Amino acid sequence: MNPVPEDGAFLRIESVTKDFGGFRAVDQVSLDVARGEIFALLGSSGSGKSTLLRMLAGFEAPSGGRVLLDGVDLAGRAPYERPVNMMFQSYALFPHLDVWDNVAFGLRREGLPRTEVAERAQAMLRLVQMESFARRKPHQLSGGQQQRVALARSLAKRPLLLLLDEPLGALDKKLREETQIELVNIIRSIGVTCVLVTHDQEEAMMMASRIGVMSHGRLLQIGSPADVYENPSSRFVADFIGNVNLMEGTVAGVAEVRCADVVHRLAQALPQRPGDAVTVAVRPEKIRLDASAPPGEGNRVRGVVRAFSYFGDCTMYHLDLPSGAKLKANVENERRHGELAFALGDAVWASWQPGAQVVLTD
Numbered sequence: 001m002n003p004v005p006e007d008g009a010f011l012r013i014e015s016v017t018k019d020f021g022g023f024r025a026v027d028q029v030s031l032d033v034a035r036g037e038i039f040a041l042l043g044s045s046g047s048g049k050s051t052l053l054r055m056l057a058g059f060e061a062p063s064g065g066r067v068l069l070d071g072v073d074l075a076g077r078a079p080y081e082r083p084v085n086m087m088f089q090s091y092a093l094f095p096h097l098d099v100w101d102n103v104a105f106g107l108r109r110e111g112l113p114r115t116e117v118a119e120r121a122q123a124m125l126r127l128v129q130m131e132s133f134a135r136r137k138p139h140q141l142s143g144g145q146q147q148r149v150a151l152a153r154s155l156a157k158r159p160l161l162l163l164l165d166e167p168l169g170a171l172d173k174k175l176r177e178e179t180q181i182e183l184v185n186i187i188r189s190i191g192v193t194c195v196l197v198t199h200d201q202e203e204a205m206m207m208a209s210r211i212g213v214m215s216h217g218r219l220l221q222i223g224s225p226a227d228v229y230e231n232p233s234s235r236f237v238a239d240f241i242g243n244v245n246l247m248e249g250t251v252a253g254v255a256e257v258r259c260a261d262v263v264h265r266l267a268q269a270l271p272q273r274p275g276d277a278v279t280v281a282v283r284p285e286k287i288r289l290d291a292s293a294p295p296g297e298g299n300r301v302r303g304v305v306r307a308f309s310y311f312g313d314c315t316m317y318h319l320d321l322p323s324g325a326k327l328k329a330n331v332e333n334e335r336r337h338g339e340l341a342f343a344l345g346d347a348v349w350a351s352w353q354p355g356a357q358v359v360l361t362d
């Protein structure tokens with residue numbers, strides 16, 4: 001549930017809780033982040049991820065628990081006394097200062113010698129490839145460029161921990177994806193440890209080596225992107241990350257679950273007992289559609305195509321099943337869409353392999 005990074009924890013969050021009056025925004029969160037790791041806190045609005053990040057930065061004090069950075073308890077330290085820098089979605093660049101002065105601002109305030117300020121600002125602007133924009137004002141830059149300057153400014157003070165709060169929220173999709181890769185490359189090249197907050201699962205999966213899924217102040221699951229996607233530990237996580245078909249059923253054998261429309265044959269024996277209620281989760285891309293019945297008994301169901309959404313690389317089919325339940329199947333467009341086999345109203349067979357399912361009880 002909470003795998004400790006192999007090389008030990010650099011950032012250790014121990015049973016951290018935050019109460020606002022009678023409301024618990026963060027509930028007993030424990031988490032270890034390794035040195036140099038990029039870790040994403042992923043959750044819907046109000047799940048408590050920003051509050052947790054603000055406690056790491058020192059903008060909020062925990063109501064309970066401890067935060068240790070490189071073995072040092074941060075309790076009682078003001079934000080400016082922490083080797084931590086937080087970068088916000090709004091970039092927070094000073095509009096009246098040019099790029100160079102924005103990056104140099106914090107260094108000058110620290111009272112660093114002029115030559116060192118100049119060297120560091122230059123190095124940071126080179127790192128984010130903004131050297132040639134040094135004399136521009138923020139309003140003369142694109143959103144992605146402003147983001148890179150904000151990153152340069154955050155990194156100039158050489159924090160041990162970089163905190164990113166929805167860093168790319170203001171960028172459009174295409175620029176967001178490009179900037180995500182740039183940000184990761186820059187963060188990795190410096191080796192700074194990073195915790196980022198996002199409600200965008202693609203962003204979390206693209207940028208982070210591990211993800212913590214938050215809901216109602218609690219950390220529900222921690223794992224690599226592949227792990228939380230392929231092995232969700234609860235219905236909430238299965239549903240929150242990606243698309244999923246959730247089917248209620250009853251354990252009917254060692255590796256068999258009966259649902260309203262389908263008998264699931266599983267690849268592994270179940271720990272539950274016959275008669276126990278479970279939920280079977282199957283991702284849409286694990287489902288295959290055919291015009292004729294696939295061989296075998298289980299892991300197949302006949303449905304009627306009620307809708308489909310064409311995404312270019314794939315098409316998501318929405319089927320009505322005999323019980324009235326819905327099933328989503330995502331089919332790769334290996335051939336051109338005009339040659340698609342299925343149309344609205346067609347009866348089709350959906351099938352999947354044993355092992356495609358995840359059986360959930362939470």
Ligand SMILES: Nc1ncnc2c1ncn2[C@@H]1O[C@H](COP(=O)(O)OP(=O)(O)OP(=O)(O)O)[C@@H](O)[C@H]1O
Pocket residue numbers: 020023025043044045046047048049050051052199
């Ligand atoms: N200063 C505060 N006083 C009272 N309640 C607060 C305060 N700050 C946050 N909360 C509440 O705590 C909960 C968690 O807020 P938080 O901002 O951490 O969520 P979030 O997951 O970051 O959401 P978002 O993605 O919308 O920023 C919310 O219900 C919020 O209303």
